[in-house]
Amino acid sequence: PAGPTGESSGINAEYGGSSLTVNMLPKSKIPRTGRIEPAPKNPVVAAVQTMRMPYAKIFWPNSNGCASGLRFDDWFYQQNLSSEVAEAAPRLDDIELQLRNFRSLRESQHRIERSVAPIEERFSDIENDVRYLHPWVQQVKKENEEAAAWDAY
Numbered sequence: 001p002a003g004p005t006g007e008s009s010g011i012n013a014e015y016g017g018s019s020l021t022v023n024m025l026p027k028s029k030i031p032r033t034g035r036i037e038p039a040p041k042n043p044v045v046a047a048v049q050t051m052r053m054p055y056a057k058i059f060w061p062n063s064n065g066c067a068s069g070l071r072f073d074d075w076f077y078q079q080n081l082s083s084e085v086a087e088a089a090p091r092l093d094d095i096e097l098q099l100r101n102f103r104s105l106r107e108s109q110h111r112i113e114r115s116v117a118p119i120e121e122r123f124s125d126i127e128n129d130v131r132y133l134h135p136w137v138q139q140v141k142k143e144n145e146e147a148a149a150w151d152a153y
Helices: 043-062 072-076 083-091 094-113 134-152
Strands: none
Touching: 043 072, 072 094, 083 094, 083 134
16 A cells, blocks of 8 residues: 555565565655555465364364374474474473373384373363463464575575
């Protein structure tokens, strides 16, 4: 949208679509309003993100991860698949990290024995499950976006 002086606020598109703050821009690129509009999300990505959690709520209670005693974040955020998760996991406090490693080892043992965890050890309710790793992964993603914005500067 155009600002009060008729300037277009295409700053995010010009700087790679990252979330920028006014302090990160050269003074010649700051709109007169001082406000930078966020880049719009891709509609396909937004649709997939809105459909992912309702699907997971149906899928998770009957999944192998739940039957093996994993929490949702243990299954959803795997360190070997994402560098962001590998960077976020050491930021957990020691107890949470040790519990995560224990659940992972126990899940491996259940797979080797071809058995399942007892019902009282399963985390089948996603809505009441604590997303212990999710905030850390989101923080790492924001830091990576900010670093990319600085690199594009």
